[in-house]
Amino acid sequence: xxxxxxxxxxxxxxxxxxxxxxxxxxxxxxxxxxxxxxxxxxxxxxxxxxxxxxxxxxxxxxxxxxxxxxxxxxxxxxxxxxxxxxxxxxxxxxxxxxxxxxxxxxxxxxxxxxxxxxxxxxxxxxxxxxxxxxxxxxxxxxxxxxxxxxxxxxxxxxxxxxxxxxxxxxxxxxxxxxxxxxxxxxxxxxxxxxxxxxxxxxxxxxxxxxxxxxxxxxxxxxxxxxxxxxxxxxxxxxxxxxxxxxxxxxxxxxxxxxxxxxxxxxxxxxxxxxxxxxxxxxxxxxxxxxxxxxxxxxxxxxxxxxxxxxxxxxxxxxxxxxxxxxxxxxxxxxxxxxxxxxxxxxxxxxxxxxxxxxxxxxxxxxxxxxxxxxxxxxxxxxxxxxxxxxxxxxxxxxxxxxxxxxx
Ligand code: NAP
Numbered sequence: 001x002x003x004x005x006x007x008x009x010x011x012x013x014x015x016x017x018x019x020x021x022x023x024x025x026x027x028x029x030x031x032x033x034x035x036x037x038x039x040x041x042x043x044x045x046x047x048x049x050x051x052x053x054x055x056x057x058x059x060x061x062x063x064x065x066x067x068x069x070x071x072x073x074x075x076x077x078x079x080x081x082x083x084x085x086x087x088x089x090x091x092x093x094x095x096x097x098x099x100x101x102x103x104x105x106x107x108x109x110x111x112x113x114x115x116x117x118x119x120x121x122x123x124x125x126x127x128x129x130x131x132x133x134x135x136x137x138x139x140x141x142x143x144x145x146x147x148x149x150x151x152x153x154x155x156x157x158x159x160x161x162x163x164x165x166x167x168x169x170x171x172x173x174x175x176x177x178x179x180x181x182x183x184x185x186x187x188x189x190x191x192x193x194x195x196x197x198x199x200x201x202x203x204x205x206x207x208x209x210x211x212x213x214x215x216x217x218x219x220x221x222x223x224x225x226x227x228x229x230x231x232x233x234x235x236x237x238x239x240x241x242x243x244x245x246x247x248x249x250x251x252x253x254x255x256x257x258x259x260x261x262x263x264x265x266x267x268x269x270x271x272x273x274x275x276x277x278x279x280x281x282x283x284x285x286x287x288x289x290x291x292x293x294x295x296x297x298x299x300x301x302x303x304x305x306x307x308x309x310x311x312x313x314x315x316x317x318x319x320x321x322x323x324x325x326x327x328x329x330x331x332x333x334x335x336x337x338x339x340x341x342x343x344x345x346x347x348x349x350x351x352x353x354x355x356x357x358x359x360x361x362x363x364x365x366x367x368x369x370x371x372x373x374x375x376x377x378x379x380x381x382x383x384x385x386x387x388x389x390x391x392x393x394x395x396x397x398x399x400x401x402x403x404x405x406x407x
Pocket of ligand 1: 053092095115116117118119120121138139140141142160161162163164166174189190191212213215216217219
């Protein structure tokens with residue numbers, strides 16, 4: 001059985017990885033120009049197709065039949081060939097519904113702001129309306145726009161269905177969350193980076209914050225069911241989601257100098273077969289001198305500047321285990337650089353167990369005083385706290401349990 005993904009410019013897509021987990025069919029990438037569409041769809045070489053930007057609407061004239069949801073949304077993201085007939089489905093609908101359910105948010109009876117008016121927004125609106133939400137669509141050129149959001153201070157949920165904040169244009173957020181005091185959560189359909197500026201802001205306010213990776217996997221699961229004409233248990237969504245999250249996000253270790261970051265990182269890298277990156281080594285490489293010499297020549301200020309540059313670059317990448325320097329939390333800007341694509345673990349070890357040899361700041365300063373200053377920052381930077389007073393295996397097991405969704 002041959003299936004694949006049809007689009008115009010596909011770049012790096014997660015779909016082949018996801019479909020490999022879903023069924024024993026070939027899954028290829030087909031980048032086609034608009035003028036090639038008809039010929040491609042009429043050839044009978046493929047039994048199933050996913051369709052993405054910009055063809056979700058333009059494939060419809062070539063199809064023999066549409067599912068009721070595809071018909072209602074006027075968009076198709078899955079095509080199957082049955083007895084020579086092409087049937088169009090829309091599995092983004094199931095994907096987004098599954099995302100809302102997974103988030104734990106309940107939109108029924110509440111005001112939900114949906115940003116953007118493209119194809120993804122239409123799906124989101126339909127799902128939310130069916131779930132009983134009071135949906136308000138925000139468009140740059142609509143009646144509800146970014147200039148009159150003060151009319152919606154009672155919004156309980158916000159869904160970003162615009163490309164604002166998506167890689168490589170990371171950084172901007174479509175709205176400032178301060179204006180919505182009753183907000184319970186934010187869903188962003190973007191999944192690269194894992195946390196857009198909007199999601200980082202939501203996390204900082206302790207709101208539910210979820211990216212679009214779950215939706216991507218869930219819609220693929222329903223597509224695979226259509227391809228194979230057989231049901232797949234919903235549990236498969238979670239398994240693939242966890243696996244993909246592990247492959248595409250960074251794992252970042254922070255903590256006091258000597259708290260075991262490098263040792264734990266090495267063990268994690270081995271267990272997960274991921275690249276290990278020691279931020280201090282990268283800083284020394286960038287400065288072309290060892291860390292103590294950087295401190296001697298330029299002082300801590302110079303070191304922190306180099307560190308911020310290195311962490312900015314590392315934070316954009318994915319699939320790495322990053323052991324940071326103990327003081328990286330002293331610069332607030334590093335927080336979002338690290339968290340945008342990673343889960344941050346704070347390794348805690350008792351101060352009397354921390355070694356000081358070869359650590360410039362630990363040797364010259366009072367460790368207790370250093371901890372008092374840094375503790376709130378470790379708290380602010382981290383997603384999870386790990387006790388590293390026991391043995392190495394125990395600390396790594398705690399991290400693996402979190403990463404694999406056991407705790
Ligand atoms: P789209 O058609 O390109 O854009 C959606 C809407 O965003 C536009 O109609 C526009 O609405 C608004 N917009 C575009 N540029 C903007 C800007 N610079 N500032 C503010 N608003 C802007 O995209 P789409 O296909 O609907 O997808 C939207 C997002 O969802 C994309 O990031 C896509 O990757 C993601 N997505 C994810 C999944 C998933 O499975 N996770 C599935 C589908 C889509 P107005 O002109 O009305 O403001």
